[in-house]
Amino acid sequence: MNNTNTENNYKIFVIEDNRTEGMLLRLSLTEMENIEIVIFQDAESMIKRLHENPVIVIADLILPNMSGFDLIKQIRAINENIRVIVVSAQRNIDLIAELQAEGIYNYLVKSEACLNYLKHVIEDLLIVIQHKQKIVKND
């Protein structure tokens, strides 16, 4: 099993229990180069594969069998280098602040336009990650 992210291949894990939304997400991100998207129906099955070192995890706050907060804590405990992006319909600023303080990378509010914005966020993030990898390599 490939458990590394090279310069040419970045794993992005997505937890989306809604098949349609999962499909839309996959479609919107497939144009992006050098990424491999893995979609999970629930948090537990995703956590079991965290050893594969995804660079990004995308999750909703409302998940089957686990709260979004618990998921973020678990991911951060296993590997704090994994960037967590939350995509949710919640528009509560104290909830967002609390999630941010837990160490999430970004919070996106669900809307028609959010998939496009998510794409930009991921593109920018991958540039940062690639840049960091180059610095480490040169050192």
Place this chain on the structure above:
Amino acid sequence: MNIMYKAILPVLLVLLWACGGKVAEEETAREDSVAQNSTKDSANMITNEQSNNPIIEKNTTKKENLNDNQGKVDKIGNQSNTDSIIGKPMDTQISEATGKPKKDLVPSLPEMIKVKGGTFKMGSKDPEAKDDEVNIHEVSVDDFFIGKFEVTVAQFKSFIEATNYQTEAEKIGKSYIYTGSWKNMKGITWRHDARGNLRPESEYDHPVIHVSWNDAMAYCKWLSEQTKKPYRLLTEAEWEFAARGGLQSKGYKYSGSNNIDETAWYIGSSQDKGTFPAGTKKPNELGIYDLSGNVYEWCADWYDSEYYLNSPAQNPKGAEDGISRVVRGGSWHDTAEKNRVASRFNGNPSYCGYNIGFRVARSR
């Protein structure tokens, strides 16, 4: 002659001393009288505020609060004696060199703009619109007054100095900051900036942050007592009507422009650095600044994501109850879509952080 002079001089001195003493006594009596009246006004204000604010009652006794305020009482008394000056709108002048309001001309109390009431379509079907804003519905609001700027650090400081009020961040002991990552940081209060640094006085013209909805309400109550005018927070409908430019609306996406860079301090224009001085971007059609961007603004209403489905058409005042209050306008840390005039957010009334302040309103 010499003998006569020697005899009269002591008598004259005694007379002079007696008269001078009397004048001095009268002056002292007048000062006492002013001080007592001021103390009474101040006492009433603090007592009333406490009776409506269980948080204060929990933390300080009325007596303690009065004693703590003794040194600040004269200031309150003087202010209430010059109510006409306080109530008079002051035109903030903008420096040509910096484009910022001149520091010495920034009024210590909010400058108000009268908004002529009217009917408008509330909500939006922008591509960025969220579920809670897509039910566009017609709403009418009466005339009201709105703060030309978000309440500044200097204005909030006047309130704190006059009342010794303890903000929620001070009571909880922390508030959220942003320094590239986010933290709920100990010791952060309204005196700090978004990154948690203590603000220098040169930044007192920025909108105040690290204040909760409850703090904003306490400020409105104090301001009402001082000015004898009923200050309050805006209703969500008033906020959106004003942000859209009221009866002079040009239908902009952001308050004052479709080009967010010219009208708002948002994540792009602020470069994610923090708040900016109030009123340093283009105002909207009504001459109101920063309705989009700089800091989120607490509104009076309880938030309900489905409120637009059953909102009354005349002067809606939000859900009857709820767990969070309406928050509007986006902030320096937010993307453009959250700074739209129709974008709705909400927050727990005790939340305080790096991105939220408030603006005052009154009906008359």
